[in-house]
Amino acid sequence: MSMTLVNAKTYVARVIGGAADPNVQALAAEAIQRAYLEWETNKFWRFLQKDTTLTTAVTGVTATQSVAVVNAPTTGAFDFVNVGQTVTISAGTATLAADTTVSSYTRGSDGVITSITLSNSFGGTTNVNATLTFSANIPILQGTQEYNLPADFSAPFSARLLTTPRTLTWRDQRYWDRMIVNQATQGTPAEYTTYNPYSDLTQNYGTTHLKFDVIPSSADTLILRYYRKFNTTATTLDIPDAYLYHFLDTARRFILETKLAQDDPAAYMASVKESEQVIRADDEEPTDDADADTTMKSQYEMGSNNRPLWTNGDFDPFRY
Secondary structure, three states: OOOEHHHHHHHHHHHHOOOOOHHHHHHHHHHHHHHHHHHHHHOOOHHHEEEOOOOEEEEEEEEOEOOOEEEOOOOOOOOOOOOOOEEEEOOOOEEOOOOOEEEEEEEOOOOOEEEEEEOOOEEEOOEEEEEEEEOOOEEEOOOOOEEEOOOOEEEEEEEEEOOOOEEEEEOOHHHHHHHOOOOOOEEOOOEEEEEOOOOOOOOHHHOOEEEEOOEEOOOEEEEEEEEEOOOOOOOEOOOOHHHHHHHHHHHHHHHHHHHHHHHOHHHHHHHHHHHHHHHHHHHHOOOOOHHHHOOOOOHHHHOOOOOOOOOOOOOOOOOO
């Protein structure tokens, strides 16, 4: 029952009688994009869960003979790459030695990875349309505290070390700033956070990084389970069949609100205010990791400091 984007625009446009109108079709396309954004900010959807156990391929790469440096074929194409990942190349004129890994990467001033350096140079002859495939999971290196996340990462679900088996707990950076005096110590990570050191408005796609509470003292492998972003540019809607028409009706609501903005601006502004509340809540909840909220808090932090700890008989400390 999956629906193509073309048919989805027609369905959405039909609610205001504009299925054959190119201008209304354009409004429908905008409404579908807005529906994706609303669904992504309203809930952590189980159907978007995935993990890092699959390899990742990058196409359109120029593999230059006798050169180990590879430029990103498109902006952000290598933003998920981590040092230590193994790399293979598809069949073609260029070759790579077995067990080739990523040795380093270079970022631009906005944080985007512009190139990577491999542990071996390409053999064979130059291939201007190669496909590089990067190994699954995230290799953890001794002395490296920060790592790149998958390109489609939206929010964390859980994380686990495999070599030294341990399930990690998500924390906000602020918690570490309050509790850990020396954040340059080495050890076995027990907690992690996700953040973007370059901020969303200065870096391509607002790419998020992963950071441990301590600097790893030994090599390991991290498996990350996470919520991916919606694929908003797919030719078929990125929505399960069970939710398809609920999603489309959300898009219809947006196209009706666009019409409402002309007919009843006051009512439209009220709906905008409600949307602002949703965005504020989403910004405060980067994860639904259940362990993230199990830290011990004071009564003041819990908002329960507005009453006495005990009373003596009928004495009422608040009667005045």
